[in-house]
Amino acid sequence: MTQKSISDLRIKILGALSDPTRLELLEFLAGGERCVCEILPAFQRSQSTISKHLNILYEADILERKIDGKRTLYSIKDPQVFDLIRLVDSLALKQISHLAEAGRILEKSLNRGR
Amino acid sequence: MTQKSISDLRIKILGALSDPTRLELLEFLAGGERCVCEILPAFQRSQSTISKHLNILYEADILERKIDGKRTLYSIKDPQVFDLIRLVDSLALKQISHLAEAGRILEKSLNRGR
DNA sequence: GTTTATAATCGTCTTATTGCGATATGTTTA
DNA sequence: TAAACATATCGCAATAAGACGATTATAAAC
Numbered sequence: 488m489t490q491k492s493i494s495d496l497r498i499k500i501l502g503a504l505s506d507p508t509r510l511e512l513l514e515f516l517a518g519g520e521r522c523v524c525e526i527l528p529a530f531q532r533s534q535s536t537i538s539k540h541l542n543i544l545y546e547a548d549i550l551e552r553k554i555d556g557k558r559t560l561y562s563i564k565d566p567q568v569f570d571l572i573r574l575v576d577s578l579a580l581k582q583i584s585h586l587a588e589a590g591r592i593l594e595k596s597l598n599r600g601r
Numbered sequence: 602m603t604q605k606s607i608s609d610l611r612i613k614i615l616g617a618l619s620d621p622t623r624l625e626l627l628e629f630l631a632g633g634e635r636c637v638c639e640i641l642p643a644f645q646r647s648q649s650t651i652s653k654h655l656n657i658l659y660e661a662d663i664l665e666r667k668i669d670g671k672r673t674l675y676s677i678k679d680p681q682v683f684d685l686i687r688l689v690d691s692l693a694l695k696q697i698s699h700l701a702e703a704g705r706i707l708e709k710s711l712n713r714g715r
Numbered sequence: 716g717t718t719t720a721t722a723a724t725c726g727t728c729t730t731a732t733t734g735c736g737a738t739a740t741g742t743t744t745a
Numbered sequence: 746t747a748a749a750c751a752t753a754t755c756g757c758a759a760t761a762a763g764a765c766g767a768t769t770a771t772a773a774a775c
Binding site for chain 2: 500502505510575577579583
Binding site: 716718721722724725726727733735736740741742743744745 | 746749750751752753755756758760761762763765768770771772773774775
């Protein structure tokens, strides 16, 4: 049963991270705890959309939520999530550099041909 | 433009990983290169479904594909993807252990109450 | 206590994802 | 060249995800 939950949690975490708006939210919150009223102006999305995205990150235990009067403050729960994102970037960068390398090789062979 | 592609790639990679069947496929392929005919019997999914999942992982540059006669061989392109998965597990485990801890505390206070 | 501010939730629409059977493609074997 | 095999792709149904405006809930200010 724990076996099942951990695999569910993995999917929940990965699913929460596989959306561009949510990754931007995390980057924004890398600067520290922010209330929704500070987050909203930084994003070109409706209030309801941002609220839903924040909740998805919260449900995945990636964000922490603290209610302060009429505000709600969100913050990164575990900064290790940035290690994860950096690892993804590292994988993505390798792909791009392979492409770039392939591009250079192709270009070279084209130049040789003319 | 590279800025845009890298963020697209991140999402593509994370999206490819956020599916239980595909994570299982990766774990299966951790044992090394396998042809589809070896993969199929290990999964309770139709051939077309597995083929599509494999293609999603391939498109995300997570798997490598090699055609060998009438077989197609798939393998892990970059084992760093397992570091990524292990990091996700680490985050998920922390959540579960927090829950377990909360459970113990709750249990204790219940026992004290009777 | 009525108004204002902040954020969550609801209902709906649109689009994407997953899964499957059926079909197509390409390769080997007979 | 036909039959058998291995895999990819197509087309469709069911479900999930994303976006948004409207509504609701709660706290603060007046």
